Amino acid sequence: MADIHFTLNGQEVAYEGSAADRLLDVLRDTYRCTSVKCGCKEGECGACSVIIDGILHNSCCVAMGAVNNCSIVTMEGYRETDRFKVLSKAFGELSAVQCGFCIPGMVLAAEALLSQNPKPTEEEIREELSGNLCRCTGYNAIVNAVKNAAKEGDGLW
Amino acid sequence: MVDGFIANSLAEALEIRATQDVVPYAGGTDLMVVNRPGLTYLFIGKVPELKRVFVDEQYVHIGAAVTFTEAIHNPDVPTLMKEAISRIAAPAIRNAGTFGGNLGNGSAKADSVLIEFATDAKLRLVSAKGERIIDVDKFYLGRKKLDLAKDELIAEILLPSKGIENYAYTKVGGRNALAISRVSFAGVFASEEGKITNIAAAFGAVADTVLRYKDIEEMLLGKTIAEARELRQDYLQAYSERMVLTRGRVSAEYRKGVCMNLLGDFLTKFGI
Amino acid sequence: MEKISQSVIKKDHDPKISGRSIYVCDYPSEGVLCGKILHAKVAKAKVLGVKVPELPEGYFYVDARDIPGDNNVNIVLDDMPIYCRETVEYIGEAIAMICGPDEKVVDKLLATCQVEYEELEPVIDLRKATEAFFNYDFAHGDLEKAFAEADKIYDEEFTTGYQEQAYLETQSMMAEPEESGRMFVHGSMQCAYYVKGAVMRALGCGPSGVHIYQDVTGGGFGGKEAFPSILACQVAVAARKCGKTVRCVFDRREDMEYTSKRHPSICRYKVAVKDGLVTAMDIDVIYNAGAYSTLSAVVLQRGLIAGPGIYKVPNLHVHGRALKTNTSPCGAYRGFGAPQTYFAVEMVMDHIARDLGIDSLEFKQANFAKQGDVTSTSGRYHFPIPIPDMIEEIDQLCHYRQKRLEYSKPQTGRYRRGIGMSMYFHGAGFTGSGERDIIKAVAKLRKYADGTVEVLASNGEIGQGVRTTFPKIVAHELNLPLEKVYYNHPDTARVPDSGPTVASRSLMIVGELLRRAAIKLRTQWIDGEEQEVEEHFREPTFMIPFYIDKFQGDAYPTYAWAVNVLELEVDTYTGITKVLGAYGNFDVGTPIDYNIVMGQMEGGFLQGIGYASIENMDYDAKGRIRNNSFSDYLIPTTKDVPNLQCILHVDKYPEGPYGAKGAGEVPLVGGPPAYLDAMEQALGGVNLYHAPFSIEDTMKVIMKEGI
Structure with a gap:
C-alpha cells in the first residue's frame, strides 16, 4: 500500500506512517495541529473533533487508512474563515470559553451543525453538540452562542 | 508502507479478505477504542457496493458500510430503525459508525442489531467464493461469537420492507447522549383481519446476545386482541420465567424489572 | 448593572478559541522524554522488588532511590510519598517512572516491568476502617438537655459517593533542567507555589533552585490543587536523573482512577x-x-x-x-x-x-x-x-x-x-485563620514606561476568568482601557506568592489586594517611569479570631x-x-x-x-475503581x-x-x-x-x- 494522501486545511499531504495510526496522534505529532485535543482517546468526549469531507468526526476513532483522499479541516484551518469569526465573536460575547480545552472541537461541531442546518433550534443545537463534553460552562453559554452565531452569520452558512 | 489495505470495490475487498489476515474496518468507532497494535486493517468504508440503500419487493437493503447518519437521512430506512440509531452515542460517532460494524462488534448492546432481531432481519454475507443469506439471530453464536468466516464480509442488512410500521421502542442509557444501552427494547406488532400476525419482542443489552423468544410469541399469534388480552398474564409470566439476565453496568434485577415494564407497555400500546 | 460588572471579551478568548493556546501536552516532543508511571496493581503490599527489563540507550527507570531530597510530598501532613516506600497503599500508587524518547517503547517497557508483591490485608470497606488521619470534635450548648426535652428525635444516616473532577485536560506536567542547574517545572495546575514548595523538598534545594510556571490549564475544579504537587515531584526527580526534559501526560483512565476525587x-x-x-x-x-x-x-x-x-x-x-x-x-x-x-x-x-x-x-x-x-x-x-x-x-x-x-x-x-x-x-x-497565618498573600502591580500595567500574582487561570477579572479591577481603579492591563500565567520566578487558586478566594482576597494596589499606584503614578507597588493581606477587623483546635x-x-x-x-x-x-x-x-x-x-x-x-463511581472489593473512563463515569452532556x-x-x-x-x-x-x-x-x-x-x-x- 502506498502513502496515504489527504488534504489538511487545504494543503495536500502524504502520510508515510502506518495505516493503523490514529488520526488524532498524526494530526498532533506529525502535522503539529495541536488545536486537536486528546481528552479520552475513546470517542467519548469530542475534544479531538475534526471535519472530514464536511462531516464531524472524532479523530481519535479514525485510522489513517480511512482518510485516504479525504479533506480534513482542523481549527488551524477553520480559524482563517469568516464563519469562524462569527462563531468566535458569539462565543466571546457570552464568555462561553472557560478552560478552553473542549472549545476547538466544540466550535467545529457547531460548524458541522450550521453547515447542515443554518437555523437550528435550541434542541437541534443540543443534539448536535451532544458528543462534545464541556465540564466548565454548563453548556448554556455555548448553546446560546451558537444560536447567536446562526443569527449573526445569516447567509454565511 | 505499510500495514493496511484500502479496498475500492467489493471484489477487491473480498480478494484481500481471502488472502490476507485482516480486520475489516468500516467506521472505526469500536476498533479504534482499543486499536490493538499489530492489526492489519482492511478499509471498506468507501466500497460503493457496501454503501447502498435500496428497496425491493421484500426488503430494505442497507449496505454494511452505510453510516448511521446516512441512514437517518435516507427516506427508505424504516422509522423504527431510524429511531434506534438516532439514539446511538452522538453525531460524530453516528457519522462514522456503520451497520456492519455494529454487527461485527458482536455486542448485545448494539442499537441497530436490536432492531434487526425484532424485525427478523437477514444478513447477506459474501466471500470471494460466493454469498449466503442468514437470519440475524443465527449470526450470533454467543457472547462476541459470530458466524462469520475469515474470508467473509457482511455485505447487507435486509430489513422487511413491510409490516414493521407498528412498534414500540425504548432505550435506557446512563444519560441522554453518549450512552451505551443499559436496557433496550423493541417490539413489532402486526395484525390482519383482527388477528395478530406478528408480535415480536426483542431485548438488548441484558444478556450475551439480544434476546427473543419466538415460542412465547406464538402464544398470541393468530389470536384476536380480545383473546390476547385474556392471555396477557400468562404471556408475561412466561417471559418472566424465561428471562435469566446477567448483570452489567446495572443489576440483573433492574434489567428484568425494566424489561417486564417495557414488554407490558408494548402490549398495552396495541390494546392487549 | 454597575460598570465593573459589565462583561468584556475575556483576555484569553482569542488564543483559546482559535486553538493557539499551548497546554502542556502541546509543546513539541523534540528533545522531550515521555515519562510514564508504573502504578501499583494491588491495594496493599510490600514491594519486594521490580524486575525492570533491559533499557535501551536513552531510557531511564526512576524510583524513590533517585530522589535527591525528601520522599514526602508537601501537602498538609506530608505523608504521601513521591515514589512508593517499602509498601504500596492503594491501586495506582506510583512505584516508578519510565522515561524515554519514544512513547511506544516506554509503553512496552512499562508493560514488561514485573513487580514482586507480598500482599498485605488492605482496608477497603469504609465502615470497617479505624485509622483516622484526622479526628475533630466540637460542641456548644447543652446537648443532653436538649435531647431530653425534645418532642421528637430523629436519627438518620446519609451517604454520598465519589465525584471525579473530570476536567477535560488530564493531569500533565513537565520538568526541564536549566543550564544553571535550576529546575523548571511547568504544567497544568492551580497552585504554582504549592508545587514550588513540594519540588524544593523533593530536590532538596532552596527557593532559587526551582521555578514553577502554570501553563494554560484545561480545568481544575480542585483536582489540580494538590495532585500537581505530586506529579511535579515525580517529573522533577525524573528530569534530574535523566538530565533531560521529562513530560508526563496522564491518560484518561489513569487520571480518573488514580488521582484525587471528592471524598465519599x-x-x-x-x-x-x-x-x-x-x-x-x-x-x-x-x-x-x-x-x-x-x-x-x-x-x-x-x-x-x-x-x-x-x-x-x-x-x-x-x-x-x-x-x-x-x-x-x-x-x-x-x-x-x-x-x-x-x-x-x-x-x-x-x-x-x-x-x-x-x-x-x-x-x-x-x-x-x-x-x-x-x-x-x-x-x-x-x-x-x-x-x-x-x-x-x-x-x-x-x-x-x-x-x-x-x-x-x-x-x-x-x-x-x-x-x-x-x-x-x-x-x-x-x-479559619489560613489567610492570616499561613498564606499571607502578597500581590503586586508593575507599571512599565509605556504605561501598561502588569498584574503580578500567583493565581492561576483555570477557566474561571482571573486573567480577565484581575486586570478589570486594576484598569477600573487606574481609569485605563482594559488593553493596558494584563495578567500572564504565573511563574514563581517573577510573581509574589498571592496564594493558591482555591477556596473561592482569588477574586475576593487577591482581587481586593489588587484594587488597593491600583489605588496606591494611581496616587503615585508618574508618566514614563517604571513603577511597582505591592499590597499585603490584612484580616478584616470585625473577625472573631478562629482557633482550629477548638473550632471556635x-x-x-x-x-x-x-x-x-x-x-x-x-x-x-x-x-x-x-x-x-x-x-x-x-x-x-x-x-x-x-x-x-x-x-x-x-x-x-x-x-x-x-x-x-x-x-x-465506586470501587470493588479489591479496591479497584471500574468507572475509570468517560463511558463508565458519566458527566452531563448538552442533552441532559x-x-x-x-x-x-x-x-x-x-x-x-x-x-x-x-x-x-x-x-x-x-x-x-x-x-x-x-x-x-x-x-x-x-x-x-x-x-x-x-x-x-x-x-x-x-x-x-x-x-
Whole structure:
C-alpha cells in the first residue's frame, strides 16, 4: 500500500506512517495541529473533533487508512474563515470559553451543525453538540452562542 | 508502507479478505477504542457496493458500510430503525459508525442489531467464493461469537420492507447522549383481519446476545386482541420465567424489572 | 448593572478559541522524554522488588532511590510519598517512572516491568476502617438537655459517593533542567507555589533552585490543587536523573482512577425538635480519605463547619473523622467537603418536615439563622442573611410553591413529577485563620514606561476568568482601557506568592489586594517611569479570631449564599429521570464580570446536578475503581439538561473588591439535596438517603413501593 494522501486545511499531504495510526496522534505529532485535543482517546468526549469531507468526526476513532483522499479541516484551518469569526465573536460575547480545552472541537461541531442546518433550534443545537463534553460552562453559554452565531452569520452558512 | 489495505470495490475487498489476515474496518468507532497494535486493517468504508440503500419487493437493503447518519437521512430506512440509531452515542460517532460494524462488534448492546432481531432481519454475507443469506439471530453464536468466516464480509442488512410500521421502542442509557444501552427494547406488532400476525419482542443489552423468544410469541399469534388480552398474564409470566439476565453496568434485577415494564407497555400500546 | 460588572471579551478568548493556546501536552516532543508511571496493581503490599527489563540507550527507570531530597510530598501532613516506600497503599500508587524518547517503547517497557508483591490485608470497606488521619470534635450548648426535652428525635444516616473532577485536560506536567542547574517545572495546575514548595523538598534545594510556571490549564475544579504537587515531584526527580526534559501526560483512565476525587461520606444526624424548632443536632461525619491524608484535614474541617447548614442550632455537637482506606487518596473538589454535609442536613430537614406534616420550606424557614446569630463554630453571622429574599426571588422565577403543591397531590400514570429545593452558604475563602497565618498573600502591580500595567500574582487561570477579572479591577481603579492591563500565567520566578487558586478566594482576597494596589499606584503614578507597588493581606477587623483546635471563632469572614430548585420527571417504567427545570439563585456579592460569574454559576450547578444523579463511581472489593473512563463515569452532556436558569442576588461584602465575595464553589454544593428532594416528591413522599441517585436506585424504590 502506498502513502496515504489527504488534504489538511487545504494543503495536500502524504502520510508515510502506518495505516493503523490514529488520526488524532498524526494530526498532533506529525502535522503539529495541536488545536486537536486528546481528552479520552475513546470517542467519548469530542475534544479531538475534526471535519472530514464536511462531516464531524472524532479523530481519535479514525485510522489513517480511512482518510485516504479525504479533506480534513482542523481549527488551524477553520480559524482563517469568516464563519469562524462569527462563531468566535458569539462565543466571546457570552464568555462561553472557560478552560478552553473542549472549545476547538466544540466550535467545529457547531460548524458541522450550521453547515447542515443554518437555523437550528435550541434542541437541534443540543443534539448536535451532544458528543462534545464541556465540564466548565454548563453548556448554556455555548448553546446560546451558537444560536447567536446562526443569527449573526445569516447567509454565511 | 505499510500495514493496511484500502479496498475500492467489493471484489477487491473480498480478494484481500481471502488472502490476507485482516480486520475489516468500516467506521472505526469500536476498533479504534482499543486499536490493538499489530492489526492489519482492511478499509471498506468507501466500497460503493457496501454503501447502498435500496428497496425491493421484500426488503430494505442497507449496505454494511452505510453510516448511521446516512441512514437517518435516507427516506427508505424504516422509522423504527431510524429511531434506534438516532439514539446511538452522538453525531460524530453516528457519522462514522456503520451497520456492519455494529454487527461485527458482536455486542448485545448494539442499537441497530436490536432492531434487526425484532424485525427478523437477514444478513447477506459474501466471500470471494460466493454469498449466503442468514437470519440475524443465527449470526450470533454467543457472547462476541459470530458466524462469520475469515474470508467473509457482511455485505447487507435486509430489513422487511413491510409490516414493521407498528412498534414500540425504548432505550435506557446512563444519560441522554453518549450512552451505551443499559436496557433496550423493541417490539413489532402486526395484525390482519383482527388477528395478530406478528408480535415480536426483542431485548438488548441484558444478556450475551439480544434476546427473543419466538415460542412465547406464538402464544398470541393468530389470536384476536380480545383473546390476547385474556392471555396477557400468562404471556408475561412466561417471559418472566424465561428471562435469566446477567448483570452489567446495572443489576440483573433492574434489567428484568425494566424489561417486564417495557414488554407490558408494548402490549398495552396495541390494546392487549 | 454597575460598570465593573459589565462583561468584556475575556483576555484569553482569542488564543483559546482559535486553538493557539499551548497546554502542556502541546509543546513539541523534540528533545522531550515521555515519562510514564508504573502504578501499583494491588491495594496493599510490600514491594519486594521490580524486575525492570533491559533499557535501551536513552531510557531511564526512576524510583524513590533517585530522589535527591525528601520522599514526602508537601501537602498538609506530608505523608504521601513521591515514589512508593517499602509498601504500596492503594491501586495506582506510583512505584516508578519510565522515561524515554519514544512513547511506544516506554509503553512496552512499562508493560514488561514485573513487580514482586507480598500482599498485605488492605482496608477497603469504609465502615470497617479505624485509622483516622484526622479526628475533630466540637460542641456548644447543652446537648443532653436538649435531647431530653425534645418532642421528637430523629436519627438518620446519609451517604454520598465519589465525584471525579473530570476536567477535560488530564493531569500533565513537565520538568526541564536549566543550564544553571535550576529546575523548571511547568504544567497544568492551580497552585504554582504549592508545587514550588513540594519540588524544593523533593530536590532538596532552596527557593532559587526551582521555578514553577502554570501553563494554560484545561480545568481544575480542585483536582489540580494538590495532585500537581505530586506529579511535579515525580517529573522533577525524573528530569534530574535523566538530565533531560521529562513530560508526563496522564491518560484518561489513569487520571480518573488514580488521582484525587471528592471524598465519599457517611453522615449520621441525630436531631432534636421541640415546638417545630430544631433544638439540637448531634452530627457524626466520616470521610473516606483514601490511602494518604493529602488535603483531607481541610476538606473535613469545611464539611464539619457546614454541618448544621444555614439553621440556628442552639445545641450542637459535631464529630468528624477522615479515615484511611487503601484506595486512591481523595482531595479537593469544588465545594471542598461541604456538599456532603449539606446533603445530609438538607435531607434530614426535609424528612423531619415530612414527618411533622409540614411543608419543608416552611419548616426550614422557621429554623433559619439570622444576622447576628451564632455560627456552628461560635462565631457570628456578621452580615445580613439574604436567604428569605432569595427564596421569594426564585419562587417568582420558577413558581416553586405552586408546583410543589401541585406535585404533592397523588399522581398516577407512567410519568411522575417532583420539585425540590436546597439552600445553603459557602464560606468564602480559606477556613479559619489560613489567610492570616499561613498564606499571607502578597500581590503586586508593575507599571512599565509605556504605561501598561502588569498584574503580578500567583493565581492561576483555570477557566474561571482571573486573567480577565484581575486586570478589570486594576484598569477600573487606574481609569485605563482594559488593553493596558494584563495578567500572564504565573511563574514563581517573577510573581509574589498571592496564594493558591482555591477556596473561592482569588477574586475576593487577591482581587481586593489588587484594587488597593491600583489605588496606591494611581496616587503615585508618574508618566514614563517604571513603577511597582505591592499590597499585603490584612484580616478584616470585625473577625472573631478562629482557633482550629477548638473550632471556635469566625470560620469565614463572609458567605456566598444560594437557593437551588430542581424539577424532575421520573419514568416509572425505567427510572429514567428528566430534569425539567434547573433554577439557581446565587449571592456572590458584586459580579466583577456578569458573564464570567454566570459561567461559574451555570457550570458549577451542572456539576452539582451530575453529582446528584449520573456521576457514579465506586470501587470493588479489591479496591479497584471500574468507572475509570468517560463511558463508565458519566458527566452531563448538552442533552441532559435544559438551559439552566440562574439569577444573581447581590449582597455586597464590604471587604471584597466592589463588594465581591467568593463565587467559584457555591454553585455546585446544593445539587444533590435539591435533586433528592424532588425525587422524594416524585416517588410519592419516600425518604431517600444517598447520592448519587441513579436510575437503578429510582427503579428499586418504584419496585419496592409498587409505584
